[in-house]
Structures are given as structure tokens and as C-alpha cells.
Amino acid sequence: MTIPAWVDGALVPVGKLEAHERGLRHPAVSVFVMRDGPSGPETLLQRRAAGKYHTPGLWANTCCTHPAWGEDPSDCAARRLREELGIEGLPLRHAGQVEYRAGVGNGLTEHEVVEVFTADAPDGMAMAPNPGEVQDTRWTPLAALPAAIAADPDAYTPWLRIYLERHADLIYAGT
Numbered sequence: 001m002t003i004p005a006w007v008d009g010a011l012v013p014v015g016k017l018e019a020h021e022r023g024l025r026h027p028a029v030s031v032f033v034m035r036d037g038p039s040g041p042e043t044l045l046q047r048r049a050a051g052k053y054h055t056p057g058l059w060a061n062t063c064c065t066h067p068a069w070g071e072d073p074s075d076c077a078a079r080r081l082r083e084e085l086g087i088e089g090l091p092l093r094h095a096g097q098v099e100y101r102a103g104v105g106n107g108l109t110e111h112e113v114v115e116v117f118t119a120d121a122p123d124g125m126a127m128a129p130n131p132g133e134v135q136d137t138r139w140t141p142l143a144a145l146p147a148a149i150a151a152d153p154d155a156y157t158p159w160l161r162i163y164l165e166r167h168a169d170l171i172y173a174g175t
Contacts, residue, residue, distance in 0.1 A: 003027075003066040013069050020054065023101070023109035029076045030064040030114050030163070032171050033090065035121040039141050041172070044121065046085065046129070047136040048157070054104040057135060060157040064114075073115035081119075085137070086128025090119040096170045102158035110159060116171055142172055 005014040005026035019026050033044040044062045048055055063084045067076035074092055081087040095118050101111040129137055140148065146164060149156050163171060 001066075002069060004069055016066060017053070019066075020104070020108040020110065023111050025099075025111045025113060026066060027073070028064060028066050028110075028112035028114045029073050029080065029117065030159070031062045031077050031081060031092070031117045031119065032095075033062040033081075033087070033119045033121050033125075034142075034172075035125075035139065037139060037141055039143070041142045042139040043142055043145065043172075045138055045140050045160075046134045047138075049131060049133050049135045051132065054106060054108050055157045058157045059138075059155055060160050061163065064159070074117065077115070077117045084130055084133040086130070087125065090121070090125075092117040092119050095173065098163070098167045098170065100159060100162045100166075102162060104158060112159070114159075116163075116167070118171065 001016045002013045003016050003019055003026055004011050005019045005024040007024060014024060035042050045059050046062060047059050048057060050056045063080045065076060065080040067073055077092050081090065095116040097113065097115055099113045101109065104110050127137065149161055149164065153161060
């Protein structure tokens with residue numbers, strides 16, 4: 001897969017693996033689906049499939065990806081909700097943009113400029129996780145997530161830890 005990445009100040013198509021091997025700054029999309037749970041707001045987490053080339057088996061936000069060349073970020077977010085989790089038709093809200101850089105194992109680095117989207121799950125929302133992308137899902141109370149990550153940080157992706165440490169107010173503003 002080819003993704004856009006900045007090389008020498010210009011946005012150019014680059015192979016996704018190459019972008020991560022070189023730690024190139026590149027556009028990304030992250031989605032956080034929320035609902036009202038029995039003990040307050042909850043967010044849908046996914047456990048990445050064991051076959052992923054980086055961070056396999058780790059818990060992450062609802063979904064995230066890299067837009068294809070020329071793809072609108074909101075279209076990309078809706079596409080990945082459908083492809084990863086079988087979720088369709090959720091109205092997405094653009095929460096803002098964040099940037100981070102983190103090692104993700106095997107000598108790979110994510111350096112992403114992320115368009116963050118949120119959505120509210122309706123009661124009984126249907127999901128059909130793609131086993132090639134997602135190993136498991138769970139609803140986690142927002143209030144409990146920081147303690148869960150602190151207790152076992154290696155079970156969570158670096159970007160989810162960064163989002164919660166640095167950008168929780170942006171992501172969870174509407175909850």
C-alpha cells in the first residue's frame with residue numbers, strides 16, 4: 001500500500017512499510033466511538049490482530065489508518081470503521097488534529113499527523129470485526145482507562161497511550 005508522506009518538505013506517495021521504517025511524517029486518521037455505559041461514558045477499544053506487522057495483539061482506539069493518496073480524512077475514517085469493524089453509518093465528528101512520533105517495535109516508527117474523529121454508538125450498534133484486522137473488541141469506561149493502561153502499559157499501543165496522556169481533552173470533549 002502507498003500512503004502520502006512528507007519527504008524533503010513535499011507530500012509524496014511512499015510505501016507504508018517504508019514510511020514506518022524511515023519514520024517519515026505522514027497523515028493518519030484515528031476514530032474513537034463512544035457510548036453511555038452503566039457507569040458513565042465508555043469508548044470502544046479494539047485488540048489488533050496477531051498478524052499485523054506492528055503492535056500485534058495490543059489494544060488500540062476504535063480504529064486508525066492512513067488515508068490513501070487524495071482520500072478525504074472523513075471518508076477514510078468511515079471506510080476503516082467499515083473495513084475493520086463492520087460498523088456503518090455512524091455520523092463522525094472531527095475532533096481536531098494531533099501529531100505524535102513513537103516507536104512501534106521491530107525498528108518501526110509512527111510519525112503521524114492525525115485527524116481525530118469521534119462518534120456516538122447507538123443502542124444495539126452492529127459490529128462484524130474483520131479477523132485479519134481485529135482480534136477482539138471491548139467497551140471500556142473512560143474513567144477506568146488511565147488506570148488500566150498504567151497497570152499494564154505494554155498491552156496498549158503507543159499511540160493510545162499518547163492520546164490519553166496528551167490529548168484526552170480534545171478526544172473526549174463531547175462526553
